[in-house]
Amino acid sequence: MPGQMNVLSVASEVFPLVKTGGLADVVGALPAALKPHGIAMRVLVPGYPAVMAALAKGRQVHGYADLFGGAARILLGVVHGMEIMALEAAHLYDRPGNPYVGPDGRDWPDNAIRFAALSTVAADIGRGALKTWTPDILHLHDWQAALAAVDVRHRGGPRTVVTVHNIAFQGQFPASVFPRLGLPAAAYSIEGLEYYGNVGFLKGGLAAADAITTVSPTYAREICTPEFGMGLDGLLRARRHNTHGIVNGIDTAIWNPADDKALVSSFTARTLAKRRDNKREMEKRFGLEKDDGILHGVVSRLTWQKGLDILASQLDWLVASGARLAIVGTGEPGIEGAFATAAQRHKGRVAIVMKYDEALSHLVQGGADTMLVPSRFEPCGLTQLYGLRYGCVPVVARTGGLADTVIDANEAALAAGVATGFQFSPVDEPSLQNALQRAGNMFADAPQWTKMQVNGMAADVSWDRSAKHYADLYKQLKG
Numbered sequence: 441m442p443g444q445m446n447v448l449s450v451a452s453e454v455f456p457l458v459k460t461g462g463l464a465d466v467v468g469a470l471p472a473a474l475k476p477h478g479i480a481m482r483v484l485v486p487g488y489p490a491v492m493a494a495l496a497k498g499r500q501v502h503g504y505a506d507l508f509g510g511a512a513r514i515l516l517g518v519v520h521g522m523e524i525m526a527l528e529a530a531h532l533y534d535r536p537g538n539p540y541v542g543p544d545g546r547d548w549p550d551n552a553i554r555f556a557a558l559s560t561v562a563a564d565i566g567r568g569a570l571k572t573w574t575p576d577i578l579h580l581h582d583w584q585a586a587l588a589a590v591d592v593r594h595r596g597g598p599r600t601v602v603t604v605h606n607i608a609f610q611g612q613f614p615a616s617v618f619p620r621l622g623l624p625a626a627a628y629s630i631e632g633l634e635y636y637g638n639v640g641f642l643k644g645g646l647a648a649a650d651a652i653t654t655v656s657p658t659y660a661r662e663i664c665t666p667e668f669g670m671g672l673d674g675l676l677r678a679r680r681h682n683t684h685g686i687v688n689g690i691d692t693a694i695w696n697p698a699d700d701k702a703l704v705s706s707f708t709a710r711t712l713a714k715r716r717d718n719k720r721e722m723e724k725r726f727g728l729e730k731d732d733g734i735l736h737g738v739v740s741r742l743t744w745q746k747g748l749d750i751l752a753s754q755l756d757w758l759v760a761s762g763a764r765l766a767i768v769g770t771g772e773p774g775i776e777g778a779f780a781t782a783a784q785r786h787k788g789r790v791a792i793v794m795k796y797d798e799a800l801s802h803l804v805q806g807g808a809d810t811m812l813v814p815s816r817f818e819p820c821g822l823t824q825l826y827g828l829r830y831g832c833v834p835v836v837a838r839t840g841g842l843a844d845t846v847i848d849a850n851e852a853a854l855a856a857g858v859a860t861g862f863q864f865s866p867v868d869e870p871s872l873q874n875a876l877q878r879a880g881n882m883f884a885d886a887p888q889w890t891k892m893q894v895n896g897m898a899a900d901v902s903w904d905r906s907a908k909h910y911a912d913l914y915k916q917l918k919g
């Protein structure tokens with residue numbers, strides 16, 4: 441196609457093959473979103489067992505006799521309409537567990553090497569290793585792919601974009617790992633990979649990338665401050681003219697309340713009453729009492745970032761107020777335990793399903809009245825976007841992408857008829873309680889509540905706008 445650009449997107453996760461969080465959703469949605477903009481995007485991911493199973497019929501496009509201690513090859517296949525390239529390297533990726541940790545919950549001890557290999561291969565492809573397909577741009581997601589920007593900076597290759605999905609995860613390793621990364625000695629410098637005496641994959645990538653993006657405008661500003669920058673704010677301030685906040689969209693085909701197999705009843709903004717069937721199903725699945733009062737929902741990793749310890753401390757109050765809460769999530773043992781104990785104490789009113797369950801997450805969006813996201817920081821957040829699309833009113837902390845995507849139901853927004861949810865700040869017990877109280881009060885006002893749901897469902901949460909920002913950035917970089 442004339443004017444078409446090739447982009448290689450490199451990541452450690454891609455939906456629907458391997459997902460631990462929003463990164464996978466974004467990486468899985470970008471190729472289709474960018475296609476109408478003349479971008480042919482392929483996705484390079486490690487050949488974990490689930491990826492290799494999906495690419496069983498893949499075609500080998502490149503091979504390595506020795507890639508960081510074992511043979512490897514790149515397989516190309518089409519999965520769910522996406523051109524995926526799997527880096528098959530059994531010695532690095534053919535393991536049980538999730539992409540980062542083993543079944544014992546500990547990081548794989550060779551993670552530095554596992555993701556250095558992914559980055560090396562990305563840089564090789566950037567320099568033309570495949571012969572028949574060479575990217576104009578390498579789009580590198582998070583620390584697991586960031587090293588490719590360092591590689592390209594030293595050895596040549598196409599323009600690079602590093603996207604920060606979460607600056608809390610930086611890929612820091614002891615300096616002793618450096619000689620095994622396959623990079624020239626010059627890469628270990630203060631302007632390069634060196635980071636407080638360690639090796640910092642993300643730090644190196646941010647210093648080397650031609651452009652940096654992060655997943656919302658507010659987070660792009662926040663990470664330039666010591667409070668949110670997690671040690672990288674100085675570097676990001678220096679690079680702020682090359683940094684862009686591009687808010688995530690969602691895959692509106694996968695997340696479509698009008699046609700969602702995970703729901704008991706599909707619905708539209710005109711048939712919101714059908715959500716009640718999904719609520720009834722949730723009550724059964726979670727073991728909650730049948731009730732038409734407000735039912736709050738949470739779909740999340742249970743971590744400090746997500747502020748769910750704060751929610752856990754409010755459950756006696758929440759139940760006393762007449763509300764119910766359904767959680768699907770796993771994470772830190774302390775937070776899991778707090779919710780499990782509360783679920784015991786408030787049987788039928790608070791319930792938690794402690795597993796990763798994609799279908800159940802759809803049911804919660806389609807049946808709960810609110811989606812609670814009390815994050816201490818949130819680069820973008822996707823669950824509030826799914827909530828908007830599903831008439832599941834978001835109650836969110838005013839931070840990062842949450843601040844950018846939800847319109848708070850304050851007096852002015854209500855008067856203008858544009859509110860889509862509730863925001864609160866700071867992230868502490870009193871303001872969360874206040875937000876839950878506001879949500880509860882408004883829920884009792886059915887016409888107002890319905891108006892908020894309809895507003896949310898009309899909001900554009902698709903990739904349409906943001907995909908163009910990425911496409912423009914690629915084109916600008918290619919020159």
Ligand code: ADP
Nearest residue numbers: 461462740768769795796797798801821822823
């Ligand atoms: P993060 O990537 O920081 O975890 P996001 O809101 O961007 O936060 O994305 C989280 C993604 O993971 C969403 O697609 C959400 O639905 C999904 N998710 C989180 N926990 C679970 C779970 N226990 N079961 C199913 N999906 C989950």
Ligand code: GLC
Nearest residue numbers: 462463605655819820821822
């Ligand atoms: C990260 C962030 C989340 C964001 C996701 C996708 O996991 O924590 O806020 O939505 O990446 O960009």
